[in-house]
Amino acid sequence: QSALTQPASVSGSPGQSITISCTGTSSDVGGYNYVSWYQQHPGKAPKLMIYDVSDRPSGVSNRFSGSKSGNTASLTISGLQAEDEADYYCSSYTSSSTRVFGGGTKLTVL
Amino acid sequence: QVQLVESGGGVVQPGRSLRLSCAASGFSFSYYGMHWVRQAPGKGLEWVSLMSSDGNNRYYADSVKGRFTISRDNSRNTLYLEMNSLRADDTAVYYCAKDGYCSGANCYPNHFHSWGQGTLVTVSS
Numbered sequence: 674q675s676a677l678t679q680p681a682s683v684s685g686s687p688g689q690s691i692t693i694s695c696t697g698t699s700s701d702v703g704g705y706n707y708v709s710w711y712q713q714h715p716g717k718a719p720k721l722m723i724y725d726v727s728d729r730p731s732g733v734s735n736r737f738s739g740s741k742s743g744n745t746a747s748l749t750i751s752g753l754q755a756e757d758e759a760d761y762y763c764s765s766y767t768s769s770s771t772r773v774f775g776g777g778t779k780l781t782v783l
Numbered sequence: 784q785v786q787l788v789e790s791g792g793g794v795v796q797p798g799r800s801l802r803l804s805c806a807a808s809g810f811s812f813s814y815y816g817m818h819w820v821r822q823a824p825g826k827g828l829e830w831v832s833l834m835s836s837d838g839n840n841r842y843y844a845d846s847v848k849g850r851f852t853i854s855r856d857n858s859r860n861t862l863y864l865e866m867n868s869l870r871a872d873d874t875a876v877y878y879c880a881k882d883g884y885c886s887g888a889n890c891y892p893n894h895f896h897s898w899g900q901g902t903l904v905t906v907s908s
Contacts, residue, residue, distance in 0.1 A: 674845050676827075709894035711828070718878060718901055719820075719828065724894035762828050766893045770833075771842050772818070777827040 677702065677763055677775035684781040690751040693778045695763030696744055701773055703744035707766035710739060710748045714759045722761075723748060750780070758782040785809045785897040787879050792902030795869055805862040805879030805899055813837075813857040816882035818895060819864050821875035821904075829875075832864065833882065847873075869906045876901040 678696040685691040695702065695710075702708055708726045711719040721730050723739035726746060736751045746765075750757055763775040791803040805817070819831040832853040833842045841853050852865040862879050878901045883892035 705893075707893040711895065713828075718898040719895070720898070721894060721896055724883075724896070725891060728891075730896070760827075764828075764830070764895065769842070770840075771844065772830040772833065772893075774820075774828045774830055 674767070674769075674771060674773055677765060677773055679761075679763060679775035679778045681776070682779045682781065684783055685750075685753045686783045687753050687755065689753050690749060691753060691780065692750075693748045693761055693763075693780070695746040695748070695765075695775045697746075697765055697773070698744055700768040701765040702741065702746050704768060705766045706741070708739065708741055708746040709764050710737075711762045711764065712757075712759045713762065719762065753782055755782050785881060787881065787897060787899035789877060789879055789899045789902035792877065792904045794905045794907060796908050797870060797906055799869055800865070800867045801869060801904060803864040803866070803877055803879075803902060803904070805864075807860045807862065807879075807881070810881065810897075812860040814885065816892065817855060817862045818880045818882060819853060819862075820878045820880055820895065820898075821873075822878070822901075823872070823875040826875075831877070834862065866904070869904075871906050874904060874906045876903050 710723040713719045726741045727739040761778045786808045788806045834853045850868045854863045879899045880895040881897040884896045
């Protein structure tokens with residue numbers, strides 16, 4: 674049950690686009706289309722942003738999009754806004770029917 | 784709307800036990816798998832355990848296997864986590880989360896669709 678690999682931090686200016694990667698193995702990210710992404714502001718509970726690799730829950734801005742290639746999933750945020758500054762986590766279903774998270778990425782909006 | 788309210792956290796000595804509860808409302812609790820996820824202070828999210836909707840299947844992270852037990856009471860719309868042999872590295876905010884969602888006849892599982900506000904467990908002498 675090794676954690677998925679995410680960059681520790683990314684940054685971008687308002688209006689720009691950023692991408693956060695999430696690398697696993699064929700037993701998790703690469704094997705299933707059950708990758709999801711969560712946004713967490715300090716002191717708050719996580720919030721679902723993307724599920725099933727690229728689907729957005731109702732109420733989530735279409736500036737957030739997800740994709741996957743092989744064992745690596747990605748979250749892209751376009752038109753960066755100050756309110757997007759937060760921690761982001763990916764998660765995947767695994768071949769053991771367990772779940773695994775990435776280590777988290779801190780997004781800074783410059 | 785979906786509401787998940789955790790309770791039962793507190794300060795406990797190493798080696799002791801604690802039981803967390805998660806009261807659910809706003810959805811058909813018995814239809815959904817339910818998770819526990821924890822977050823140590825200043826650290827990332829860690830998946831802890833999952834119980835299937837009917838209670839027949841339980842899954843655990845290696846870090847808690849043999850020490851923690853997940854259970855549910857569908858008649859009370861409540862999820863539980865019994866934590867035994869607690870260690871300092873179990874110190875964390877514990878969240879319960881609903882697995883996926885259903886819309887009409889279609890269900891979309893295998894993600895954490897809704898989260899509670901969390902309850903803090905501190906293991907310290």
